[in-house]
Amino acid sequence: MDQTGSSSVSPEAEWRRRLASGRLSFQRCQACCAAIYYPRTICIQCGSQDLVFCDSAGAGYIESFTTVAFPASHEAGSALTLVIVQLDEGIKLMTRLADKPEGDIIGKRVILEPKAASGEIFPSFHIET
Amino acid sequence: MSPAMLKAASAAVGVGLAGFPSGHGKTHLELIADATAAAARDAGIPIGDIDGIFTTNLVNFMPAVSVAEYLGLNPRWIDASNIGGSSFVHYAMSATLALSAGLCDVALLVYGSDAASNKAPPLSFHEPLLHEAEFGAQFPIAGVALAASAHMHAYGTTRAQMAAVALAARQWAALNPEIPPLPSLSIEEILAAPYVARPFSIHDCGQMTDGAAAVIMVARDRAEKYRRPPVYFLGGATAISHRRIAQAKSLTTTLAAQTAPAAFAMAGLEPADIDVLQLYDGFTIYPILFLEDLGFCEKGKGGPLVESGAIAPGGRLPVNTNGGSLCSVHPGMYGLFLIAETIRQLRGDGGAAQVQGARFGLTHGNGGHLSTQSTAIWGRQPSL
DSSP states (O other): OOOOOSOSSOHHHHHHHHHHTTOOEEEEETTTOOEEOSOOSSOTTTOOOOEEEEEOOOEEEEEEEEEESSOTTOOTTOOEEEEEEEETTSOEEEEEESSOOOSOOTTOEEEEOOGGGSTTOOSEEEEOO | OOGGGGTTSEEEEEEEEESOSOOTTOOHHHHHHHHHHHHHHHHTOOGGGOOEEEEOOSSOSSHHHHHHHHHTOOOSEEEOOOBTBTHHHHHHHHHHHHHHTTSOSEEEEEEEEOTTTOOSOOGGGGSOOTTTGGGOOOTTHHHHHHHHHHHHHHHOOOHHHHHHHHHHHHHHHTTOTTSOOOOOOOHHHHHHSOEEETTEEGGGBOOOOOEEEEEEEEEGGGGGGSSSOOEEEEEEEEEEOOSSGGGOSOSSSOTHHHHHHHHHHHHTOOGGGOOEEEEOOSBTHHHHHHHHHTTSSOTTOHHHHHHTTTTSTTSSSOBOTTOHHHHTOOSSOOHHHHHHHHHHHHHTOOGGGOOTTOOEEEEEEEETTTTEEEEEEEESSSOO
């Protein structure tokens, strides 16, 4: 029996390699054009294994948010804001918001922080001004 | 063969609870045995007659194996599927299937935990959720908070409406002699409490306790042979949505919208037929979401419904009549306690919390952060 698969490379490892160089990537299915996130070896729309990596332009909007008062493994008194961002390319992801939210920020446009500016957490986003 | 053949194909004939809010140092397996023995006594069934085991927990890598060994059982059939807290509602249908196929004759559904006393992190914490955990959030609280924020934005649901869920649970808990009295709490105090994860304060979250529950089920043809009146399984359905909250297709509509129509169709009932509801309430937004998605109100109107007092004692739609996991027991996975309370109500054993004349009850379980949903419908008799 043939061992089949999209390639011999782990998409997870490839995604992290690209992330380390400051690129927020997702996959595009060559068979049905679906945008896939997180990286996989199979298309969750059509089952094809013909997926290619693309870089996101890093723009989207906030689908939801929460501010966690006592985050795991953080200094006392700190808080962090988690957001689910819907990117313009048609994928959504869990990420962190660099700004402190004021009121309901759902629907606000956000931009990817450049890796150099985002510290240890990449990807993170800031609200478009 | 069709799913409808499972309607009233089984019944719960024994129920036992143990070790909550404190197990006083007993291990989860010790509490499991206590609850099992109580359920067997309740039914009048020798423990050795149990030949089907339906169990999972937060500790054991092979839960059914550890439980069978501890209880000294040699089961003919097991199901240890782990879909989180809803697993036990799912087992109601799984057990019905096994009982009606003759794969086992006496099914034990059992759960136990010493999660409050024993601070060792549960097994589930050893699995980091790649692409979400690295952002520093604790789950499930952060995932459910994201769903709650989205519901507030989409439908105008308020913190006061979520607080109404917490207060109704407290009112029911005051009628439950099995739990210690809780200090009084006002809506003003709830709204003034700081966020743990916006929009939740500590009062929106079930607090971890110890505890165990066991339910014994048999096939319909022998349901009337035991010590207490049977409670029939009438319909059920289970669905899986996501493991990671950002993978949820919707943050505001749960897969209860999928399980409820299937469960009601199997039972031949509709929401108006249900007299008493037990809805997984690890967080106050859950009953609001589930009342909407199960069909007890229009989508988006769950907030006003709970604020009206309908779910509290004396209301027209009694929900979580034991005090729920918010105020009675939340030992990590709450699902089996939903069934135990449904049995108590449909037998008429509810005491001060009894819903008069209750004939049909609905249990709805959740696992993860709205990740899995399982509905089961129960009746005092096999049909309308």
